[in-house]
Amino acid sequence: MSSRPIRQVAAPSAAGVTDAYARVRQLVTASPLVPSPMTGENCWLKLEMLHATGSFKLRGAMAALSRLPPGTAVVTCSAGNHGLAVAYVARRLGIHACIVVSENASPRKIALLKRNADELVIFGASYDDAEQHATELAQARGARYLSPYNDPDVILGQASAGVEILAGFDGPVTVVCPVGGGGLAAGIGLALAARPGSILIGVEAARSCAMAEAIKHGKVTPIDAQPTLAEGLAGNLEDGTVTVALLAQYAEAMVTVTEAQIQQAMRHLATAHGIIAEGAGAVAVAAILAEKIPQARRQPVVALVSGRNIDLGTWTAAVQSAVTDATA
16 A cells, blocks of 8 residues: 555544435435345345445435535545446536546446546556545645545445434344445444444455454554455555544444355345345345354344446356356
8 A cells, every 4th residue: 555644534423423314315215125034034135226326325425525515626536336426416416526446447337437427537457546546636636535435424424324224123233234445334333323232244355354454453454455246345445544443333243255155145136136236235145144144132134235236247157156156
C-alpha cells in the first residue's frame, strides 16, 4: 500500500442513524425480507439486490450525496456497485460524479458504468491502485472525495438496511453481512445497537481478508489479496478507515468462505429462490450453508444478499462448477 497521508474521517455514531434513514427513504424503498427455511432454521434473506442499481450501495450514496449542494463535484472509487449507485443518485440531485474503477473490475459493472456515469476513469491493475488515483484526482480537482466505505454519511446510509431488518422482528436478531471495506457491516452494527441481544457476523472471502487482519492487529494491515469470485469485497483498506474500529466494536465475529462455498451459495440462491446473486452478494448465505454462523440463541438469522451485478457467463460458470463440486 502507498504511504499517502491518512485522511481524517469522523466516525459516525448510532445517534445519526434516524436522520440518515429519513434521507435514504426519499429515494430508496425498503427491500424485501423473506423467509428461507431452505437455507437454515429461522433464516431470512434481506434482498438488497433488488434495488434500482442492483445492490445495497444506493443507500450510502443517497445518504451522502443528499447532504451536498447541487453542482458539487464528487470523485469516488468503486469496485462497481458503489459507482453505479453514486452515478444514479448524482444525476437525480444535479451533482457531477467521476467514478474511478480498476482495469480488473467486473466487465459487467464497467459496461453498466459506461452507460450510466457522467465520467468514468479506468485506472490501475487493482482496486488499491484505483482508490489511490481517485483520492489524488479529487485533491487535484478540488472535488469532494467520497469513499465507498470510509465515510460517515455512507456508513449511516447503509445502516438503513439494519433499521428495516429490526422493523421485521420484535426481538433480537443475528445479521450475517458481507464485508469488504466494511461500510455496510459498520452501518448494520450501528443500527443493531438499538436492539440489545442482536448479533452482527461479518463474512469475507477467504482470498481477501483485509478487515479480519485489521481487527486482529488494531490497524489497517496490508494483505496480498487474491482474485476471488467475490470481487466486490476484494482489496486492501484505506489507511485509517473508521470501519475497522466500528467492526471491532460491533461485530461479534468475522468468518471466511471459500470460492467453492461461494459458488454453492450462488447455486442455492438460484435453485431455492430464483435469485441471481454476484459472488460478493452470496457470501452471507455461503457462511450459513457452511454452518459457520452460531445459532445458540435461537433468534432469527438474516443474511444480506447484497448485489446482483455479475456477468451472466461468470455466473453460469460458477453455478455449473458448484454442481460439479457437489457431485464429485
